[in-house]
Amino acid sequence: MSAIRITLTSGLVGKRNDQIKVVRALGLRKFGSSVVHQDSPTIRGMVTKVHHLVTVAAEAAPAKK
Numbered sequence: 001m002s003a004i005r006i007t008l009t010s011g012l013v014g015k016r017n018d019q020i021k022v023v024r025a026l027g028l029r030k031f032g033s034s035v036v037h038q039d040s041p042t043i044r045g046m047v048t049k050v051h052h053l054v055t056v057a058a059e060a061a062p063a064k065k
Helices: 017-025 039-047
Strands: 003-007 035-036 054-059
Touching: 003 039, 017 039
Parallel strands: none
Antiparallel strands: 003 035, 003 054
């Protein structure tokens, strides 16, 4: 399964409460912070909801132990 890197590229001041909750649920805290998630329909749906606040880039899948 592939992974995606999600980066918060816009501040959350003045944004709707549901958008702030989605950003927090993705694990993003501050402007410029990044997280890596497995690419799934759930994560893609969350990204679609806040597409104007984040950027998405393909990431090499982390090695499994």
